[in-house]
Amino acid sequence: MVGMLMAFSGPTAVEGAEVVNGCLPAATEINDAGGVLGRTIECEAFDTKGTASDSVPAARQMLSTTSNLFAVLGPSTAEAVAAAPVLEEATQVMFSPAGDGRFDRTELDYYYRLITSDSVGAQAMALHAKQQGFGNVALVFVGGASAQANIPPLEEALGGLGIPVTEALTIQPEQPSYRTEVARILQNRPAAIVFEADAVSAGTFLTELNQAGGGDIPVVTNTLATTGDWQKAAVTAYGGDDALAKSLQMVVRYAQEGGPGTETYVETLQSLDGQDGIDVPSFKDSAYARAAYDGVIVAGLAATKTDSVEPEDYNSAIPELLAAGDGKTVVSNYADGVDAIKEGKDVQYVGANGEYRLNEFHNVIGAFAYYDWDPSTKSLRLVKQLPAEELEALASGQR
The missing domain is CATH 3.40.50.2300 (Response regulator)
Known part of the structure; x- marks a missing residue:
């Protein structure tokens, strides 16, 4: 289960919509390729209502009611200062779109920001x-x-x-x-x-x-x-x-326009057109939706690499899979990544948003x-x- 810990109501509900349009295509792609170590991925929403005060109860509900929680998309800017430490304490990997500058040099080990501050x-x-x-x-x-x-x-x-x-x-x-x-x-x-x-x-x-x-x-x-x-x-x-x-x-x-990872994301998103929450025109070019998609894909590859769906086991593999390097095999979709990992290759995932230059604080700088x-x-x-x-x-x- 991927928990979407975002605003799904209130003035910032668009943030939840962005994550839905990233998570569902990622889950579809992963499940079509056999799942993560044989387990299917689903996306479930936990509404923070866009406020810090509502985000902590939502995070605790997610943690207490979801025994098979694999990764989290969120929290966002309004909620991250309050909710991210709750997820960190639970050793739960989170891909957060929070723009808050206080996370520019975060010490949270399980926090990743694939969107620029x-x-x-x-x-x-x-x-x-x-x-x-x-x-x-x-x-x-x-x-x-x-x-x-x-x-x-x-x-x-x-x-x-x-x-x-x-x-x-x-x-x-x-x-x-x-x-x-x-x-x-x-x-x-x-x-x-x-x-x-x-x-x-x-x-x-x-x-x-x-x-x-x-x-x-x-x-x-x-x-x-x-x-x-x-x-x-x-x-x-x-x-x-x-x-x-x-x-x-x-x-x-x-x-980015074009590129194998972008094309895979857009094609998968378009294949879901008509499903509840999917809005292809609004989100096919959204860096936020794409970052959510890439977060789920790289988490799945990290689990494959470490042979574990437990966040505390696969967390350390995420930076390795995003980093460039001589001799690495570049993959742009989940199925190719799984195949390359099983063949013993050193993999770099270049996804829907292109290459991620992750710094020591799990932040990226992008155009x-x-x-x-x-x-x-x-x-x-x-x-x-x-x-x-x-x-x-x-x-x-x-x-």
Whole structure:
């Protein structure tokens, strides 16, 4: 059993949806190849509701009721500080998408983050703002752990590049109106608005921004804008795709286009189209969904390598399977990985998100990308990559 310890209700429920669209394809691929040491994989949701206070009971319920728990997908940003130590104490391998910078140098042995930290995401947003020539920006985030994790490093990164912040606002989710906040933002007429909100809150805020005459201000957002619900709300707020295309800019973790691991993931996801929770258009290009998928696959390969489904036995094999090395056999799907391991080969798994450069803290540094809105296809369009090397240099003050 793979436990999905994520928000499946509340403003951040999209995070649970991302994990579902990673876990189910991974389970399908593993089971089609005979399972993990002959055992089938299932995915079960444990709802954290996106809060630290609800995450610990959810984690304890998962641990106490699931005797065959193999791995965990989660917890996310709002819950990780509270829930990750509970899983660590239980020696349970977890693949967490938490962006919280406090995990950049974590001492947790069973914690893996296959998604780049929010502190690097802040560098990506700041670099994008610099490249776009924005003279200043306003920050608007729905209140909660994500705002707490994003706003301080974003202010620091922007300041380091000489870009003033006119306002840094947190807004409460799903309010009936944000007219007061919109008016406050427009007092200083920023060159751009860096924005993060769920679909409902975004629809209301962006509608009132347009009504107040701010529809021409570029809105730079992040992964929440990848979902169909968010995009529909934004199109409605702007009165059509053409108007949205003049405003929307999205900076997110780069999801590579092509490659054997990517193709396997997308094909398996598409084969599940129509199943409950599967949303191919929203998640086939999601770095988060792909990271969840890769986490389950590499856990299965680690169990095969160590001949054990117990996390405390297979945990040490995960970094070995992700590391590059001379003479290693590169595999991009579960079946090929199992075959290579059984043949005694030294394996590197390169998955749906490509190669993972895992550091000593079980963190990765990856590229980001800038997308805009293509009105002809009514979908996001890749404009350019923000390479990992540039972001690392910026983060270390070398830029």
